Amino acid sequence: MTHFSAFSLLKNALSGHKGWREQWPDSQPKAEYDVVIVGAGGHGLGAAYYLAKEHGITRVAVIDKGWLGGGNTGRNTTIIRSNYLYDESARLYDHALDLWEDLSQELNYNVMYSKRGVMMLAHNVHDVQSFQRHIHSNRLNGVDNRWLTPEEAKAFCPPLDISPRRRYPVMGAALQKRAGTARHDAVAWGYARAAAARGVDIIQNCAVTAIRRGPDGAVTGVETTKGFIRARKVAVSAAGNTSVVLESAGLRMPLESFPLQALVSEPVKPIFPCVVMSNSVHAYISQSDKGELVIGSGTDQYVSYSQRGGLPLIEHTVAAICEVFPIFRRMRMLRKWGGIVDVTPDRSPILGKLPIPGLYVNCGWGTGGFKATPGAGHLLAWTVAKDEPHPINAPFTLERFTTGRLIDEAAAAAVAH
Amino acid sequence: MLLIRCPYCEEDLPEAEFAYAGEAHIARPADPMALSDEEWRDYLFIRSNPRGTHFERWRHIHGCGRFFNAVRDTVSDKFRMTYKAGLPRPDLSAAKEAAE
Numbered sequence A: 001m002t003h004f005s006a007f008s009l010l011k012n013a014l015s016g017h018k019g020w021r022e023q024w025p026d027s028q029p030k031a032e033y034d035v036v037i038v039g040a041g042g043h044g045l046g047a048a049y050y051l052a053k054e055h056g057i058t059r060v061a062v063i064d065k066g067w068l069g070g071g072n073t074g075r076n077t078t079i080i081r082s083n084y085l086y087d088e089s090a091r092l093y094d095h096a097l098d099l100w101e102d103l104s105q106e107l108n109y110n111v112m113y114s115k116r117g118v119m120m121l122a123h124n125v126h127d128v129q130s131f132q133r134h135i136h137s138n139r140l141n142g143v144d145n146r147w148l149t150p151e152e153a154k155a156f157c158p159p160l161d162i163s164p165r166r167r168y169p170v171m172g173a174a175l176q177k178r179a180g181t182a183r184h185d186a187v188a189w190g191y192a193r194a195a196a197a198r199g200v201d202i203i204q205n206c207a208v209t210a211i212r213r214g215p216d217g218a219v220t221g222v223e224t225t226k227g228f229i230r231a232r233k234v235a236v237s238a239a240g241n242t243s244v245v246l247e248s249a250g251l252r253m254p255l256e257s258f259p260l261q262a263l264v265s266e267p268v269k270p271i272f273p274c275v276v277m278s279n280s281v282h283a284y285i286s287q288s289d290k291g292e293l294v295i296g297s298g299t300d301q302y303v304s305y306s307q308r309g310g311l312p313l314i315e316h317t318v319a320a321i322c323e324v325f326p327i328f329r330r331m332r333m334l335r336k337w338g339g340i341v342d343v344t345p346d347r348s349p350i351l352g353k354l355p356i357p358g359l360y361v362n363c364g365w366g367t368g369g370f371k372a373t374p375g376a377g378h379l380l381a382w383t384v385a386k387d388e389p390h391p392i393n394a395p396f397t398l399e400r401f402t403t404g405r406l407i408d409e410a411a412a413a414a415v416a417h
Numbered sequence B: 001m002l003l004i005r006c007p008y009c010e011e012d013l014p015e016a017e018f019a020y021a022g023e024a025h026i027a028r029p030a031d032p033m034a035l036s037d038e039e040w041r042d043y044l045f046i047r048s049n050p051r052g053t054h055f056e057r058w059r060h061i062h063g064c065g066r067f068f069n070a071v072r073d074t075v076s077d078k079f080r081m082t083y084k085a086g087l088p089r090p091d092l093s094a095a096k097e098a099a100e
């Protein structure tokens, strides 16, 4: 594997950048692996990397029906934060945030993690009380989050209009300074490159059509469009397609798949220094390093696999942005797209073992999976390698929907994950 | 923008007039006290979530206000038919033959 450094950059610059080599091979499936991971997004590739690096399991294949990072990993708005209300969620997302801190060094690949701060606007008394409750809860859990007055919010994000005469006045804000953004494609590529360097096969354009089980009920492998692949451990990390993949193993999941849309404006000079979310008016916005304003909100209302979504939601989203940031009213939007997110009834993920021996799942991240990428990969690898959950993901079982021990972030956390 | 036919108003109307209301034909348990934890889980939380034909409820919230059922393809988002609440799950192969 090429080691990236200032020196290698300089050397290649002097030779006209003609010396760069392919960073990982386009592998074809072997007959058998120790572990097959279904879904080559950031989570699945991360799991493969940590399986190889921390557990010494290198006979691993990551299989995807499309190209790596072509699903929700490449379709999100790249926001990273961990200010979740409940103890279980705070630990889960803060674990990911800890791994984000030095991910670029870990992978020798610049994922452009930028701790620019995520600010959530409070527009009414309910918002103020609910955010302050979040802040207290976060601080008890050691999670960075603080309250800002309207003036402090304006100082942190100058485009903000804090005039009290606005339809949705800014009454304060919750700021997580450690939160921010990262370049989502680089996360997938960095994990793919580092995993492949440790012997992991990344098999693209190969759809898993069924999970096969032996007479004892345990997993024996996966049927794919490139033939049967034997494996005694299969981990499904397929986001919106999880229900479809697991149905072939005889499992019905508490999941529904919805389109989550995002859009970007034409690129402009730096104007927006942080990430701002407004849960009451319902939209969030940041500026990419290319200069585009990156905008999103909630999911479409109906179950769909279209990766497109409807225009009424885009209209609602830009209306919200124009209301909170009148400065952007004449900004032209460049393109929009959708990703299919799998949503659980309690809006918390399912990450752990399934009732079928040898089968593991990482799903249900809903609208908030990108921020968890390193954590989800790390914990999925642990769970697969040891055949038991890590203490951090132990509460996030499928069984909680039978026992009633839900982690109900739906009612408590921000609508926009 | 989806166009949705309300089977009560008998008109094709824009999506903005309607609210989605989840999977259709999930019957509330007749004898709730007799249900096991697994049966409660299935009733409350498990959804079919298919990639393809989906039976679902909608409500004509900015119109007649009534709930009805629809059959929609979740890949193309195209509606195959809508029908009144309370009617049984339609036999799609029969509906297809009748249309031909």
Ligand SMILES: [Zn+2]
Residues within 6 Å of the ligand: B006, B007, B008, B009, B010, B060, B063, B064, B065, B066
């Ligand atoms: Zn109607």
